[in-house]
Amino acid sequence: MKNRLKVLRAERDWSQAELAVQLDVSRQAVNAIETGKHDPSLPLAFRIARLFDMPIEEIFDDET
Amino acid sequence: MSYDTKAGPRDYGKMHLFLSYVAAASLVLLLLEAFGIIADGYSLIGTTLGGLSIIVMYGTRNSDEWIASLWSAGANAGFIGAMAWLVFFPFIEGFYDGLTGLDSHQDFPSGSAAIAALACFVIAFNLKRIRGY
Numbered sequence: 001m002k003n004r005l006k007v008l009r010a011e012r013d014w015s016q017a018e019l020a021v022q023l024d025v026s027r028q029a030v031n032a033i034e035t036g037k038h039d040p041s042l043p044l045a046f047r048i049a050r051l052f053d054m055p056i057e058e059i060f061d062d063e064t
Numbered sequence: 065m066s067y068d069t070k071a072g073p074r075d076y077g078k079m080h081l082f083l084s085y086v087a088a089a090s091l092v093l094l095l096l097e098a099f100g101i102i103a104d105g106y107s108l109i110g111t112t113l114g115g116l117s118i119i120v121m122y123g124t125r126n127s128d129e130w131i132a133s134l135w136s137a138g139a140n141a142g143f144i145g146a147m148a149w150l151v152f153f154p155f156i157e158g159f160y161d162g163l164t165g166l167d168s169h170q171d172f173p174s175g176s177a178a179i180a181a182l183a184c185f186v187i188a189f190n191l192k193r194i195r196g197y
Contacts, residue, residue, distance in 0.1 A: 026077030037196030
């Protein structure tokens with residue numbers, strides 16, 4: 001599944017570690033999500049959406 | 065941006081990932097010793113390192129969902145590896161020996177099942193980590 005996490009993070013000038021702290025996951029988990037190696041669970045996807053104040057479907061694209 | 069600097073689940077995740085390398089190193093030691101490349105006795109180091117790593121990894125497996133998915137992939141493969149080594153491969157070997165009439169020795173000693181399980185765990189864990197599957 002593709003996502004815009006890396007772009008959104010860069011727009012806010014956050015490092016992976018900073019985003020990981022806010023999501024309460026490891027930095028490696030953020031990296032795995034950004035590179036498409038891991039699809040986040042629904043609760044984590046909601047946390048990400050709330051953090052960026054965007055709907056989930058604007059962050060994650062399930063059609064690819 | 066302010067940070068929460070106290071130790072949290074994400075720190076256990078880092079430890080978990082580091083210990084996966086320790087488990088891999090212990091596997092290499094066990095394999096080298098099994099093939100006679102290094103002297104007997106290193107298996108004790110390998111077994112101790114591998115055993116402790118797996119125990120601590122078990123305790124930190126739920127530090128975040130990605131770590132949990134890595135552990136799950138490794139544990140599934142480890143279980144299948146142990147079952148294959150203990151049940152499936154000896155069955156195939158016995159069947160083959162029966163067909164050919166050759167009564168060879170047990171080629172899959174049960175004492176090596178732990179190494180097979182650890183090998184399957186390490187391979188699956190790192191495949192999932194590197195490739196995402």
